[in-house]
Amino acid sequence: xxxxxxxxxxxxxxxxTLFNRLAGNRIAIVEDRPxxxxxxxxxxxxxxxxxxxxxxxxxxxxxxEDEILFRIREQAELxxxxxxxxxxxxxxxxxxxxxxxxxxxxxFRSRKPVALAVNKVDNPxxxxxxxxxxELGLGEPFAISAExxxxxxxxxxxxxxxx
Ligand code: GDP
Ligand code: MG
Numbered sequence: 001x002x003x004x005x006x007x008x009x010x011x012x013x014x015x016x017t018l019f020n021r022l023a024g025n026r027i028a029i030v031e032d033r034p035x036x037x038x039x040x041x042x043x044x045x046x047x048x049x050x051x052x053x054x055x056x057x058x059x060x061x062x063x064x065e066d067e068i069l070f071r072i073r074e075q076a077e078l079x080x081x082x083x084x085x086x087x088x089x090x091x092x093x094x095x096x097x098x099x100x101x102x103x104x105x106x107x108f109r110s111r112k113p114v115a116l117a118v119n120k121v122d123n124p125x126x127x128x129x130x131x132x133x134x135e136l137g138l139g140e141p142f143a144i145s146a147e148x149x150x151x152x153x154x155x156x157x158x159x160x161x162x163x
Contacts, residue, residue: 002044003163004053006079008107009089010072010099011061014119017146018089019043019056040078047156052163055083069099076103080110085163087155088138089146092118092129096136104136113162116141117155122148 007015023043041056057075061068079086088107090100107114118130121143133141142158144151 002051002053003084004055004082005045005085005087005159005163006055006057006083007087007089008057008072008076008079008103010097010103011058011068013089013091014146015058015089016056018087018117018119018144018152019054021146021149021152022054040075047153047160050156050160050163055079069102072099072103073106076106080107080112083112085113085115085159087115087117087159089117089119090133090136090141092121092126092133092143095129096132100136104138108137113159114138115155115158115162117144117151118142119144119146121145121151 007019009015019041022045024045040059043054045052045054057079061071063071086107088104090096116133116136116138118133118141121127121129122145127143130141130143142151142155144155
């Protein structure tokens with residue numbers, strides 16, 4: 001079976017943009033088993049010789065801050081249960097937030113391989129934005145721009161090395 005890579009992170013960091021880029025023009029399958037896989041979109045993807053499935057998590061994220069945090073935690077737990085590796089996406093323009101720290105702890109404790117993607121690093125002079133992310137304890141942060149498609153090769157190299 002192909003390994004499963006889940007994309008996790010708080011709302012608006014660019015998870016779905018990254019997912020769409022990785023899925024390319026492959027048709028994404030929406031699993032709608034209520035309560036189990038809601039808000040989770042699956043696609044297949046490949047990098048070099050590696051084929052894998054990717055899961056986009058999140059869906060429509062509305063509600064109070066507490067509700068949203070609960071949903072992110074829930075998605076992180078589901079991703080840990082289902083995935084062979086996790087891409088944790090954060091926002092380089094916003095820096096590290098308390099929600100990032102909380103999810104990072106859940107992921108760290110799971111002992112699943114986690115690659116840390118600092119998104120929205122749209123141009124090289126924003127690279128300094130990534131250094132504060134070392135404090136999440138998830139290893140080297142990878143600067144990416146999901147929108148421009150930069151940095152994704154190095155990120156996937158890390159993911160594939162960990163699987
Ligand atoms: P999600 O909620 O984590 O799935 O985030 P989305 O993929 O829906 O993106 C949230 C917002 O961030 C959208 O307005 C995107 O256009 C924007 N975004 C995503 N990736 C990038 C990026 O690499 N650079 C910039 N500047 N914006 C981005
Ligand atoms: Mg999304």
